[in-house]
Amino acid sequence: MKGNDAIGEGAVRAGCRYFFGYPITPQSELTHYLAKRLPEVGGLFLQAESEVASINMVYGASAAGARVMTSSSGPGISLMQEGLSYLAGAELPCVVVNMMRGGPGLGNIAPSQADYFQATKGGGHGDYRLIVLAPNSVQELFDMMLKAFDLADKYRNPVMVMADGIMGQMMEPVIIRDEYEVQIPPKPWAATGMAYHEGKNLINSCYVIPDEMEIHNLELQKKYNEIRPREQVCEDFMLEGAEVVLVAFGTASRICMKVVEKARDKGIPVGLIRPITLWPFPEKYIGEAAGGDKIFLTVEMNMGQMIEDVKLAVNGKAPVYHYGRLGGILPDARDVLTEVERLYRGGGAR
Amino acid sequence: MKKMFSRPKSLKDIPFHYCPGCTHGIAHRLVAEVIDELDIRGTTIGVGSVGCSFSTISYFDIDMLQGSHGRGPAVATGLKRVLPDRVVFTYQGDGDLAAIGTGEFIHAATRGENITCIYINNAVYGMTGGQMAPTTLLGQKTKTTPFGRDKDVSGFPIKVCEILTPLEGAAYVARVALHNPKSIIKAKKSIKKAFEIQIKGLGFSLVELLSTCPTNWGMSPLEAVKWLEEKMIPYYPLGEYKTCGGGDL
């Protein structure tokens, strides 16, 4: 299955019946898939007039209680930031796929990870969090859509799935587990009309009185503080005995797996930690892995964004370095290996 | 004794925060009365906007959504597509609908989205303190057009009904005014017709209500009503601009 189709099919299997979006490369193929697939299952694919409209349509559909998603890339995700802040503020669940591309500005359509800060540190205004997932295989793209919708409903919070053009194009076998049963929780809070529930339902993020706004914020923070320890997910690869620990997500983590194998062949003890949730960041696992005389190297397709979270997690227990390529260029495994060797032999920061 | 006048059920029993002489309150009341009369309180969902009327979400005693500035018609689209048998309306000011939200209302109309927009044209930005709105008349003084709106600088006031009329998806387009009892009765009829057209599934409907903002116009409520009649109506002619299949309602 192609990555784009896996995202689409995963969403459908997760019970998502509504998609609102606006064309942009490199995520258009996902929309082509859903434009065909959603009507087959009685769902709706609607091309909006802009990403601003898309995310607000998502807001309306989510408020009505539906499982709903949108997808976009770079400039389009930027346009959605106000809407995402409203969704988070009004505690509305939804899933947003970001097929990251090179930026800033119009940039290009090549794969990138430069939207890490935007996704994990806010992007829109106000104190809010998105749950951010970072798959690295087609199987995971599929599975993660199921998980994304569950998390969104469980916490009434927008969830972002971060992928890139390479993953969308990748062809890999996917096992579709039949036993997966979609359980969409009841949504007694949804604005479906007063004839359908007791009392009046209000979907809102506006609290004019500062005391009330603070209380609402504290409640949001309480939720984020529940999510933070509970939902951290990461995976490690040949971490046993590693003296150099690579940290990478998504496409970069696949490259790093090759680097680890090649380095081990050469007798250099290298391992990989791959964050699967970018928020909450797997700080606990990385923090615990940071004992001894290890060196950390984050490999990212950006100028060094996730490194800040790795540094916080490592908390001074080990030096943390960064290797990155920008503008849509993939790190080359050989170059990463050279950097690993240099650091291993005592070369510090450049 | 027969009670001649009472609060519509669709309005909560809380005082409006609007300034004296502001017609937002009248517009709320008309919408609420129509909801009551059509007996659709349990199946109607409103989308509030950002402007002086941000509290509509609290005032109406029906399910409500707070929409972001200008995006009401997109929010209403998402809602209506999921719940096609409900009645969905937006309540938006002229800054909200006709400036920042221009794309959303036009495209909701072109899609023939089965929603109703209640559009308050008071020729000014009320909430943010009296700046120029897209509907501010030429020569009209506002905080950001202190010498009067100059067409060479700010262009011309936007006529929403006239823009919508040729769009095939627009089923009902009307402009009414809230400056005297006779007009208010007409306004209510238009709002009712818009909702009925939505219930019949005929397409997009919008009612533009010419309204007052005495505070930011720097006038007494009486002067404001007079200004609306003498200055706004000639530029924004009243009437039903389009009524699709609405003749036999």
Ligand SMILES: Cc1ncc(C[n+]2csc(CCOP(=O)(O)OP(=O)(O)O)c2C)c(N)n1
């Ligand atoms: C994205 C965004 N930009 C600007 C604002 C600030 N703002 C709030 S209300 C408003 C204008 C409202 O004017 P109008 O729609 O005419 O409604 P009125 O207050 O006159 O009833 C503006 C610009 C905002 N809330 N959001």
Ligand code: SF4
């Ligand atoms: S500022 Fe104007 S629009 Fe706002 S409540 Fe006062 S009179 Fe009404």
